[in-house]
Amino acid sequence: MTESADYVISACRENDVKFIRLWFTDIVGALKSFAITVEELEKALEEGMGFDGSSIEGFARIDESDMVARPDPATFQLVPWRPRESGVARMFCDIHHPDGTAFEGDPRQVLKRQLKRAADLGYTFYVSPEMEYFYFKDSGGRVPLDRGGYFDQISDAGSDLRRETVLTLEAMGIEVEYSHHEVAQSQHEIALRYTDALTMADAAMTYRLVVKEIATTNGVYATFMPKPMADQNGSGMHVHQSLFKGERNAFFDVSDEYHLSAIARGYIAGLLHNARALTLVTNQWVNSYKRLLPGFEAPVYLSWARRNRSDLIRIPEYKPGKETHTRIEYRSPDPACNPYLAFAVMLAAGLDGIENERQLPPPVEGNVFELRAEERASRGIATLPGSLIEAIEVAEQSPFLRSALGDHVFESLIANKRIEWDRYRRHITDFELAEYLPIL
Template structure:
């Protein structure tokens, strides 16, 4: 232990010296709470070694913060008592290209005795990744990040209500080259900043809604994928500010319009070989991949409370909007909640699955950890996949959907939270403290917006993510 601590100190000192040589003065240490808000403590760069050795103090009450900064309580967490320590992941320390003089690192949370905090979402994601590795399985995950960009009002006043006018800086059509031309400098700067920070961008392009764009990043280790999506969002936000723009990652920017998703892509491997490319198996899926995806599909109603954690999420989840609101899967079917992507034969990122329901209000560490837990339970229980669906389930009649066994996923946060509460596999994987804190936050969010109209929900949450 002493040798490891000494090595950490030495590495942290070397990092601090490198950051100082690069002109970095402050380091942002982030974690993501159960409402999906990225919270932060910042330290001077020269304090990095001390932070790596002793951590930075923070209250455990953040685990029961809601998206509007109210505080609820769970059986184990809440109130003013207690303290935790934030420890930066030195391997992920990154100089921020769009914030000169700043660096960033994700943090793990421990108690004052050095024991892992049972509600630390990043460590939950790591535990589930290690659980898969113990079974000889490797997960490669990646996110698609969607956002809407608007011009920032003069003087940056506080955001208004439901009638706040949104000034879109581009007027081009959905997916149109016009938007790229109109915001070419902005998109170039987003791509360049991500590249400088070591983020491998696969695609960046306009999306469907007014002012909407999407960036897709390369898959990797699940914990790194969650780190990456946090860094992507904050980089997009920083570049937007430098261009006089505001970026919203909210599930519903304007009620009734297409919202922002944050689709999670998942590939399963054994001994470096994709289990999505078995030539003699149905749909190319090896038995373990079939069972894994079967477990994810079975758990989707409960997983919605993880991946769609806000009442605003359910404004986005509408039939026939490519949001995947029915509990079904399909081969290259963008209306299915679980889409199997076959990919070209020589495509290294081909052969994986996409969960289309999730959005950026989700804590990405919870999202990757819960999906792995559901998939591993599917393998343990020999879960199967029903026949794949083709076409849009939303245009089928109620009787035809029932005949095919297609059911609607939860349409409210309350319904999704009820399913999560009853999910024994997710409860076991998350543990009592984390599971209880997530449910407490979901109940508080639903209660807060219980009497709100759709427009008011969208306006209240528009700039929270």
């Protein structure tokens, strides 16, 4: 029994924990869990707990369904919204085959593989996602709680909900940097403090659950749907990211105009080069592409700049003496993605740019949306996929994405998304009925 496992067992005794929920995700980022009693905890920590993986999206086929969930003791936390008497704790799990080998379809393992690749090059990957979401009065409609806007205080009907959410996150060991009302009506954001990508992926999954739990407890509904209202901004997940070598930020160079090192420039070039392929992972739903439209503060064009928020990649302003804060902000992902896979493919794209010494094009400091199509073409500014089917077709032809995800996840994700697209094509929307039925 390891020291961390001993700590978990001791913490359960001290806090009267009766149930431990074992958490993991399927390929589309849906949180899955099952509970064990504290009496089974020692066995779970030593051997893992077996389960049937055949019904988990993107996991095994029926003829190879046996899986083992091995809890990670470092992720042990009490669940604050459950009763303290005979309480509940949670741990994230890595999924293995019964023979002990890592399951290639486990999103957490996909991220770990890319993190090891970075570590072999001497890097630690740090991220901080800005995950936006909406509060509605219930799940059956889209009635907002307020008509407030960016940073509004007086019109902010969700401030108490955010406060309770922040306190719950911090009780679970997740540090919060700030929270506020976002641009759209009843839209909100809670920013998590920068940390390593694996810890952050676990935190992002916890964040989504806590936001929804606190909302439900207070009689409202929270959603991370990318674009729930046609006339309002959608919800993004802008991902701030950087590579460190020990205590040194590998992205910083004092002599560069943008204070970006050659490593940072290669990383950005890799993201731009592979952006179209990785969009299926960062924006995986049919609805994701309703957000990626001009005019709603979401990026469409493959460009980068320092001050311009219309670009796909923004370089936050450097502050003297804050070298460790040098980072890039990748702006296209939405908060309904699988954070393990999203962080993995962004890191893989950046490392591809570094290892292959890809050249970074000039920045685009003007509003990209205002450039004429001919001007964008002359400057080599391509676009993100405009629909789920386009993203699927781009991804299918990408050796980079297959390598980053591994064959199992790559093929399972493509198959899942084709099914979603086929279902969407068969659906007759309210728009079509209102627009065409009276006249055709």
